[in-house]
Amino acid sequence: MNRRTKIVVLGSALLLTAGAAASATASDAPRQREAAALTGTAELYRSAGDDITFTFDAHLAAKDKDDPLKATGTFEWSHYLGDNGGWAKAKVDCLVTGGKVAVVSGVVTDTNLPGSKGTRVGITVHDLGRHDRLGYSWATTEDLGPKDLPKCVSSAPFEKVKKGTGDFTVVPWNPPL
Template sequence: MHRRTKIVVVGAALLLTAGAAGSATATGDPGKSPGAAGKSREAAALTGTAKLYRSAGDDITFSFDAHLAAKDKADPMRATGTFEWSHYIDGEGAWAKAKVDCLVTGGKVAVVSGVVTDTDLPGEKGTRVGITVHDLGRHDRLGYSWATTEDLGPEDLPKCVGSAPFEKVRKGTGDFTVVPWQPDF
């Protein structure tokens, strides 16, 4: 084989190898975390922050940092993390933070629940709330368990219960990320 032909063949082989490695990294194995050879990824997650759209100009923000470790894959009630939200209009409103007690995800939808640990809403500390997120890229949607009540809802709300994701996020703010749960059934 001529020297020039060898260089072309070796160069093409290197490009194909690099392309295959890049594709494997980009698509990823759903059971593995990128860059962590052989390590399992977390079983489920919901992360990110977005502001909701309201035509009246309400300033409503939701943030999530909820995770289910790979070792807890069979029990979504072992999820950890926090989520918080605030709702203000004309300088008046409130905020709350909850400790995650359950996280279930399926495809691009997540339901997370938790108990309010800190808030400026009188009487709401200790209340369980649930939120549903639909991760649609820049068009994420969200729903919450207190959608049809005056307060944060019933104190006996079961874990991992939220409403349909009926709210739209404000344009340009949707960055929720859902890692789908893949239980071994």
């Protein structure tokens, strides 16, 4: 092989190796973590045997870390005792987390509860591993509460999650101060 061919082959090999290394480095680069999140499903404990389930898929993107009102996602719940009860699904409009506690609010988009569609509700979750707790804005009202509930408002997490069902995960929000 003549000298010029050797140089071209060696140069091509070096370029291919550098390109592959750069590609691997780019794909191995750590993704920026989201600013906050609340995910998971759990059933609540009630001594009367109520079947109550809450599910969350709420996120605040890293690019929106300064504005919890830009949170996205959904949450839903159902509450039945025998044949009586109902369910609802809400679109997230705010998510604030601190440590292992999250407050999420949203507007009900789908439900079988008469007059509840369009109502804003808030839920608080305390992520305690297998002993998670939960509270909700309608805790002291007969229905889902006022339609003018402010965003990210809820109650203390007073409900206990049924043993073996809690898998809520809270990603703490660390806004720049």
